[in-house]
Amino acid sequence: MKKLINTAESVVDDALNGMAAAHPTLRIRDRVVYRAEGPRRGKVGLVSGGGSGHEPLHAGFVGHGMLDAACPGEVFTSPVPDQIIDATRAVDGGAGVLHIVKNYTGDVLNFEMAAELVEGVDVASVLVDDDVAVQDSLYTAGRRGTGATLFVEKIAGALAEEGAPLARVAAVAGEVDDRSRSFGIALTSCTTPHAGKPTFDLPETDVELGIGIHGEPGRARVPMASARELAGIAMEAVHGDLPLRGDLLVMVNGMGGTPLMELYVVFAEVAAFVRGKGARVARSLVGNYVTSLDMQGFSVSICLLDDPLTRLWDAPVETPGLRWGR
């Protein structure tokens, strides 16, 4: 598999060097991506992180109105506690720091260790677990954090920017997670730089349902179908778990290797499904935001909005990956 890399070992650092060169609003030190201007006194700091390979998540969401720092790990591997500790100390403006953690065993363990070890900073954390493909039971590691991570980072980021206290920012972040659900479908696997070959074989004739964002196989494999049918499968799974009602924030997210044109084809079907359930697409996002390297496919994420959440979603944001109103 051809890749635009120098070496598999250096891919994460090489990409971070590129981000630093491209975006003067960012400052990158010891594998942590910060806002160049540093912490603001009295503002809650937002730190997230996770494996690399999901770009623009998380480093691309560092900036005004969103994250204060992101800790990128190796490809699909959570960051280590040292990175998270550095980030937490550096972004604390005296009002405490919120850790936004996707629910994977590795991410949870490393963020927990960091939160225990960092001293003198008030730390709260929110776990994102929006993926309805995983049954939330004693027999799994719990639902994965996927597309709704962007919703949590944007809305909590807006609230922190307004000067809300840590407990309130954490509570609203949790509320966004509670109101959000996602489901993903892959047309192909992805190829990690280290492995150099696709993580799983998926014939031309089939798709994987209920995939996560690490190229892991999904819950089931079914024959390839039209965008309408696939969007229907994803939306039925979401609607079956959290009935759609009222105003919705809807994201059709590309997994990294799917043309935007096809994502819009999917969005049209998703929007029709939403209307069919008597709900309304109040806000939308279409593009590659929470990706899985070069995987082809999409995920759909919805959040049940109310007026305060809509206002926070609309608030100005200025990051490499998301930017409006400023």
Place this chain on the structure above:
Amino acid sequence: MDTDVLVAWFAETARLVHRERERLTDLDAAIGDADHGSNLDRGFSEVARALATSPPDTPAQVLATAGATLIRRVGGASGPLYGSVFRQMGKSLTSPVTLAGFAAAFEEGVVAAERLGKAALGDKTMVDALVPASRALALAVRDGVGVREAFEQAARAAADGAKATIPLQARKGRASYLGERSVGHEDPGAASAALLMAALATVVA
């Protein structure tokens, strides 16, 4: 058992993991995210380098260095989990090191990983190789067998435990997302734990 044996254990583990990294990554590709081999290869070679650069004075220091290096350098779940095994072993191990003392410290290390990962025997994780190895060591101590035979029995128990994960459905870790589709594959964490025990048997052979 002295400091050199434990240093050799990690050197041999690093060698085995490097040799088997593709197999570990392939196992992980089937039911996870295809990075177990490269992550552990990176982690244990860092451990070997750390132990070579600043040689520890005591067996407990070897384990503490190994644990801290894995936690600080690997990431993912396997870094903290393996790191906790060795860090706890380092805290529990008393000098001079006897087989009974090693077996007791190893058991506490395994318990630390079980607690951190909230995993139990049969969940299709590294615990499925570590716990049988720990039990084999305890039996060897009870039966008064020699160090070499004890470690061989532990290595066999770990290898058997890893193979026994094949028919299991994962209940913890990334493989649990697959539900029934995790059945029929060996758990990569159990496979790497078996390598760890094989390395131990090799260095005292």
